Amino acid sequence: MSEAWNEGYFTDVGYTYGYYREINPVFQRFCLLLRGLAQPEPAEGTRHCELGFGQGVSVNIHAAANPGRYVATDFNPAHAAHARRLAAASGSEALLVDESFEQLLERDDLPQFDSISLHGIWTWVSRDNHEVIAEFARRHLKPGGIFYNSYNCFPGWSPAYPLRQLFALHDRFGVTPNGAVERVEAALKFSEALLAANPNYLKAAPQLTERLKSIATQNRHYLAHEYFNREWNCMYFTDVVDALAPAKLDWACTASPLDAVDAVNLAEPAQTFLKGVDHPILREQARDYFVNQQFRKDLYVRGAIRLSVAEQREHLLDTRFVLTQPADQVPMKVTGALGEASLQEDLYKPFIEALAADACAPKTLRRLAAGFSGMAWPVLQQIVAVLTGMGAVAPCQPESAEREARTRCRALNRHLCERARYGNEIEFLASPLTGGGISVPRFQQIFLLAREQGRKQPAEWAQFAWGMLDAQGQRILKDGKALESAEENLAELTTQAGEFAEKRLPVLKALGVV
Known part of the structure; x- marks a missing residue:
């Protein structure tokens, strides 16, 4: 293949269908x-x-x-x-x-x-x-x-950087198949064999074997684009x-x-050290060493303007927030650079419940704060940072922008749900409220399609979905095993549709997705 136009970028297979x-x-x-x-x-x-x-x-x-x-x-x-x-x-x-x-x-x-x-x-x-x-x-x-x-x-990539070099060198000089996925597999096997021969480098980077095992579990199209381009800076x-x-x-x-929450990312000595670094660029670079970024x-x-503390507070209070998942499914744990940390339930659960009130309708932080009059502002601000960082809560755009986006979002979501008939490539739908994408897996998209076509009950959505899957010879995987009979598949879809109607659908309505 000629690389005249692709400048060494891996174009033999398409990239994944991610949302960011x-x-x-x-x-x-x-x-x-x-x-x-x-x-x-x-x-x-x-x-x-x-x-x-x-x-x-x-x-x-x-x-x-x-x-x-x-x-x-x-x-x-x-x-x-x-x-x-x-x-x-x-x-x-x-x-x-x-x-x-x-x-x-x-x-x-x-x-x-x-x-x-x-x-x-x-x-x-x-x-x-x-x-x-x-x-x-x-x-x-x-x-x-x-x-x-x-x-x-760097510095986080330093120990594993040689792995990428191994992949690229094998793809360039080794005996490789023609297919893109096969080329990735060949490079992985070569690297696994090299590490199995116990090179001295493993003494300096003993975690490399586990890193390679983790890489080997990932989508091959993703790996092709991540590791096999000519340029890798x-x-x-x-x-x-x-x-x-x-x-x-x-x-x-x-x-x-979550980077704004030091408690989940930096131990006390690290926090103390970084507070003593005046220059913001040096401080941020030093922080990368502490979190192994x-x-x-x-x-x-282009021309940053810093707000006063009072200005920032007013703007945050005027910002609307909305749940992106059912309140009872928001985990009470968060993962930062220090590992997993438990959230203080007596602070977080009431805040989440307040967001879930009125059918999960979006609420300004000012309105939410009124229900927590005894809570210090830094604590409230940290709760917002943690929940948005986790993806359980999202900031909303102004109502005028939301109204202007509704028609386009509705049209795009209808198209994506129609595509879900045939596969699970894109598992996100557009929210005019948040201005962004919301995770909606394939079967839930099919349930929405059934609902839009006039089917009102979850059992009808399940029947609609099963008819679609069965016509294509597809079966549901549960606990790693395919459900073979129609009764098993329909029962599983009925359970999923019922849970979707009770838990997820109200949230999607609040988000303007449906």
């Missing part, structure tokens, strides 16, 4: 606000850009669920063709092209953007492309605009800061709300 909330402008603005930084307000005239959109799931959900217009590129034409189908279904009028970053930079018809985002792109493109990306941001990001970038980083945080400096970008914070999700701003 960090690209959602609503979520990005909340992350900035949580760290005390001013956030641009959404409006009809806003413009957003995504560089390297993969299968286009995130960009299309966001284009449907947010006001304004989207421009995005992915130089794989198969990805662009798929993404355009989704855009046509929603009616978002997003401009989705299959141009390289350099070709996009050369266009003279692009607007100034309120946000430019790239997720999982930076590591897998060349240093020359890093310069093109920085120049694109310099030319096209508005003052006050948001730039999101995620990438593999793992960098330190400060190196990326330097690379983006010509675009006048100020590092603001991470797009991970392997993957960063960074937000930059």
